[in-house]
Amino acid sequence: RREGGEGWHIEETWADLDTFKANRGNIGMPCAEVRFVGTVARRDEIKPGKGWLSADGHRAVISRGWTWDEDAECWWPLERMARMLPSVLVAVDDVEVTFDIALTGWQPVQIATGGRATTFNASAVFDPFPDILKWLEVIAAGGEGKVLADLEGFYLELFAFNTSDPARIRLVVAEEPGRDEETRDIELDIDVDRRKFVSRFYQAFRAYACSDDYVIDEWAGLSMREDLVRKEFPGKPELMTGVDAGVLNDLLLKMYPDYVLAVPSAKNREEKINILSDYIYSGRRDRRVAAKPVPRFVVPPEFDGWDTEQRATYVKDLLAQVVTPFSGSNLASLRSLAVEAFLGSLPGK
DSSP, X not given: OBTTOSSBOOOOOSSOHHHHHHHHHHTTOOBSOOOOOOOOOOSSOOOTXXXXXXXXXXXXXXXXXXXXXXXXXXEEOHHHHHHHSOOOOEEOSOOEEEEOOOBTXXXXXXXXXXXXXXXXXXXXXXXXXHHHHHHHHHHHTTOOEEEEEEOSSSEEEEXXXXXXXXXXXXXXXXXXXXXXXXXXXXXXXXXEEHHHXXXXXXXXXXXXXXXXXXXXXXTBOXXXXXXXXXXXXXXXXXXXXXXXXXXXXXXXHHHSEEEEESSOXXXXXXXXXHHHHHHHHHOOOOTTEEEEEOXXXXXXXXXXXXXXXXXXXXXXXXXXXXXXXXXXXXXXXOOOHHHHHHHTSOOOO
16 A cells, blocks of 8 residues: 555565565655565566556455455455445345356356345356355355456456454445446345355355256366266276277267268258257267367377387376366365364265
8 A cells, every 4th residue: 555545556576575665665656554465476577666467466366355446546455345335235034045057158146035136147267166165264264255256248246244243244246347337236235144144155056066957068177087987987097098099099089079060061050050969969860970089189199109108198188188168167076174164064975
């Protein structure tokens, strides 16, 4: 925080605290107060006083509760946001959290209470659920925090503020204002029991993730190894090192084929898509469609002449390839022992 100012400015630096303060003074921007936010990895050089945040730095800042104020051109810590957000606070007895079926990389979530509700569609590209579980852990531990969900086009903010009653929190769900907007769109602002909120959200999440409604292929990015295991591939996938290249390529073509129209008689793109979709999902044979290998899954003929170590390295890299269409985390394996200890139970599988 600069001298004479109230807002905060965040920078990345390789310097220690004393050197950082000295550098700021040398360029005529002395610090009234300095806080350490977090550590991020950078490959390029940081220029002192540049005042620029990398993408990883920006994520580290917002994940720790800091919020950018476009109008004031500064950052605010979480404790300040509790006072800045316009309040439409309503005290409620309980909340209901619902997870609908994910479709093509979008996961619908609804938080509802007392006739009020907010629904958002989480994106598998910017999967927010690992961060949301960490946020629930902070709330369970008696703290306050914020999580930011990138919904591809706008950001959704989930705030949890402490109140005068340690057993309750102020929960705010808001749409972060864009560059052309001056205020936040407050979707939900409620005073709710801390334990009930953590319980309702986590139990709903785990119940959905362990149910038949959760279709991994519509959300998660699974490696070939994970995919073969869930498809009950006979034996350990690592045993592929003992098979020759021809057999492996036949297997990979069967398990992970690409498709083309062998006889491109379709008149337009939509008709082609319909033909391919009908072939893939109905299982009916169609002479117009042919399977072809995915280039990154083609084992080279040199594989047969490699020694055991070379084969093992190649197969390890092959098994790490993502084979499902989307990139979200596998919700079925995502859980928090800290939250479960707080709730006193181990829900789900």
